Amino acid sequence: MPEGHTLLRLARDLAAAFGGRPVRVSSPQGRFAADAALVDGSLCLGAESAGKHLFVELAGERYLHVHLGLIGKFDVVAKPAGAAGPSPVGQVRLRLENDTAYADLRGATQCDLVGPERRQQILDRLGEDPLRADADPRRAWERISRSARPIGDLLMDQSVVAGVGNVYRAEILFRHRIHPLRPGKTLRRGQFDALWQDLAELMEYGVRTGRIDTVREEHTPEAMGRPARRDDHGGEVYVYRRHGQDCLVCGARVRTDTLAGRNLFWCARCQPVFRSRAVG
């Protein structure tokens, strides 16, 4: 689940469910039990996300810092007023609970109790977040336009652009016809500006709907008379995990490869390999 839009939704849901009231904090699985006990019963002030990081703010400048990693889930569930939450199912590292809701955290790579200095340190290390109104895309452009690293690598570097994951990476590069291995410094400013604008709009759509849909109207299942994508992501995409299938735009075979341990997906015809100079 976790790209930036998921974390922003989660922050909103947690703030709505727990903000302004005391919250019970526990660790059914046990690994977070000592820290949970330190803040159990604290007043919850709210929750915020930054890139793929999540902070639940408690009174006394204490924050529950969560990073879901690849497989983490943080389920926020309403319950009848006054009822007890159900017994935890599976490996619940952290449970937040009050009279009207509970939230179970599983599989996260990070779950720490931190103070304001550590929180600020985490925020300072993050690049520009397309979901933030005060994001400054020029800072991301400065990094990308000076780098020989592949644009597919730069987009996943959280110190360059915060919140982008493998699905948005694959899809934004397809929509802008840019090969994932193309060096960042070979992008033109206009290309980057269009990409950033589009990325912000796609991710805002993801916040509204809770899913990643990136296909344009003319490529929807209805428009093309093709079956809808029915997998665990739910969204309609051009290339992400569609390797071996036909490109929705040109019909060529969608390709896949690995870069820095993560899967790339692209259409070899729509996203041709970039050649920096004619060499005969």
Next chain:
DNA sequence: CCTCTATGGCGAA
């Protein structure tokens, strides 16, 4: 039962 995979990210070598 087993193996594999996944929208991440870290540190060791």
Next chain:
DNA sequence: TCGCCCTAGAGGC
């Protein structure tokens, strides 16, 4: 670049 951490679900035997 690799192994490893985290968890759950799917698929193979």
